[in-house]
Amino acid sequence: MKMDGVLKLYFGESNLPTPDYIKRAASKAMEDGYTYYSENAGLPGLRQDLAAYYRRVHDVALDPQAEIVVTASGVQALNLGIRCLLNPGDEALVLTPVWPNGAAIIRMDNAIPVEVPLPLCGDRYAVDFDALRAALTPRTRLLLYTSPSNPLGWVASDAEQDGLLAFARRHDLWLVADEVYDRLYYAGPSLGTPAPSILRKATRRDALLVTQSFSKTFCMTGWRLGWLIARRDVAEKAAQLNEFVVSHATSFIQRAAQSALAHGEEELLRMLERLRDNRDFCLDALRRLPGVTVPAPDGAFYVFPRIDGLIDSFAFCWKLLHETKLGIAPGVAFGAGGEGSVRICYAAERAILEPAMERFARFLSTSWD
């Protein structure tokens, strides 16, 4: 953080600022008096708009009063939701490599995360259902997966979604789906089509909890706003529990988020075009390098190249940073299956990505190990 001249590709956010219309909506909301306490589950108007957004974007019908809880970020949605589901000593299956906060939250609840890696099968990561079955114990209560995935860019296929839902139903588990990157998806019939939500397959009576965020889709990382969707008994508990955590997300930010939902599609499309170009540029540059395997990510904004012979990704990234001033994230940070790879965030401008890929290639051509 303190070094000058570092090309920073270790962050999990776009370098685009929050669009002006959202900033203006927040100012107006403050002027309009959205500076008081509001409902624990979020402004009713925002929950209604979220339900309308799901109908429009995912073709899913939700009850805004009973099935949606607004939270102060995606990570708070995970925290609140998981806390409602686990007792101390319970076990939770977590598909890895993955952003580590889910497993950390499980530990904070005095429960035990059991990591089950997604193996790389050919040019695609895939769910290993045999490994999931083998990891079950009588204490297993929950299965957490992230699709689109940070750091893999993996998106659960139709068959994998069916399989995960059937597995959860058969073994009486809660299925927790982190879908914060659903709009950053490049494999749909057209850009802007979301990654299919598990909500399309599940019924509202299923033991399902989906966590979501305004951070990635609307470039609102610093605003701290998200939501969760859950079966109504758990949604009700989550809203009650929120009283003792943050009470509710900031009122004027919730109001600004209503504008994001109403007017965000054009900016989103522009960002997606840019991200897809960046992804293709990075894939092309990385695939030229000997000893590097990199599956094409279908979603999010990361590539996760695997490097032959890499056994200490932390040391690799440290040396890369100090010798070339390129900052990327070590794969080991993302749990089981992550060692041997590194994560590169490609949501930066080309003027950064181009020299970054050059530095990476040059470093790999030296005796880095």
Ligand SMILES: Cc1ncc(COP(=O)(O)O)c(C=O)c1O
């Ligand atoms: C997979 C995943 N889930 C959730 C989040 C949380 O997003 P936020 O707390 O900014 O809403 C992130 C952020 O990087 C993420 O990568």
